[in-house]
Amino acid sequence: MGNHFDQIANVYDRIWHFSNNYKKWMLTHILEFLKFDVYDNFVDIGGGTGAYTKSICDKAHLVNFPYCVEPSLEMSNVAKINKDIKIFNEDANCFSKRALRYDKVLLKEVVHHIKNRDDLWFDLYDRLNEGGKILIITRPRKIKMPLFDAAKKVFFQNQPPYELFIDELEAVGFKVDVKFDSYFFDLSLETWSSMIRKRFMSNLGKFSCEEIEEGIEEIKSNIKSNVINIEDDIIFITASK
Numbered sequence: 001m002g003n004h005f006d007q008i009a010n011v012y013d014r015i016w017h018f019s020n021n022y023k024k025w026m027l028t029h030i031l032e033f034l035k036f037d038v039y040d041n042f043v044d045i046g047g048g049t050g051a052y053t054k055s056i057c058d059k060a061h062l063v064n065f066p067y068c069v070e071p072s073l074e075m076s077n078v079a080k081i082n083k084d085i086k087i088f089n090e091d092a093n094c095f096s097k098r099a100l101r102y103d104k105v106l107l108k109e110v111v112h113h114i115k116n117r118d119d120l121w122f123d124l125y126d127r128l129n130e131g132g133k134i135l136i137i138t139r140p141r142k143i144k145m146p147l148f149d150a151a152k153k154v155f156f157q158n159q160p161p162y163e164l165f166i167d168e169l170e171a172v173g174f175k176v177d178v179k180f181d182s183y184f185f186d187l188s189l190e191t192w193s194s195m196i197r198k199r200f201m202s203n204l205g206k207f208s209c210e211e212i213e214e215g216i217e218e219i220k221s222n223i224k225s226n227v228i229n230i231e232d233d234i235i236f237i238t239a240s241k
């Protein structure tokens, strides 16, 4: 199987959107933690289709074009449609070697994909201007989203404990702050099943179509109506230089 994100790029914004209120809630937190100045140089690492990159730039009234760092060619091709974003079609470690300066860096739902984090934190500390910040948005290993058991196990295995990121960031000199918040919402069983079939999470990528259908049956057997209650527990880690 090729790059998971190449395969879902054309439907990514639709299947990961959840709701307008979810996006608003998330953006409010990002703005609160990254404390933007309009002249900040902003980098969105693992920025995907650039949907959040663009919304953040608009909400914070950023004067400079934001950078979106995205190794999947298909995802970055979607992001490229927006001419106000500068795309780097490469991974985080490659980007951090570039002799660029910036003020604010976002890593939203990507930190578990990065192979060489120690190098990345070291480089980012060096490249950030004084007072610069990194915001990591991630989830706990024990995910409460209503996935089937085998998918929850794979998620647990692929998700490093968040305490590890704190230790690594402090080791290179960052001052680190952690906040937890949860967003509760409902989706119809039909929408949730279709998101799972499209393998909206990369952890679902390894399951065959048969296993996915069995997983959906397992989820159905655990609910009483056609509505799925979702609790999305999010961890916000802010590292300041």
Ligand SMILES: C[S@@+](CC[C@H](N)C(=O)[O-])C[C@H]1O[C@@H](n2cnc3c(N)ncnc32)[C@H](O)[C@@H]1O
Residues within 6 Å of the ligand: 005, 045, 046, 047, 048, 049, 051, 052, 069, 070, 071, 072, 075, 090, 091, 092, 093, 107, 108, 109, 110, 113, 114, 115
């Ligand atoms: C779950 S998506 C999140 C996209 C975006 N941050 C958002 O919240 O909409 C994870 C993204 O990280 C990218 N990614 C995976 N490995 C990466 C790496 N080593 N460096 C940078 N980005 C990476 C993927 O291609 C994918 O687009």
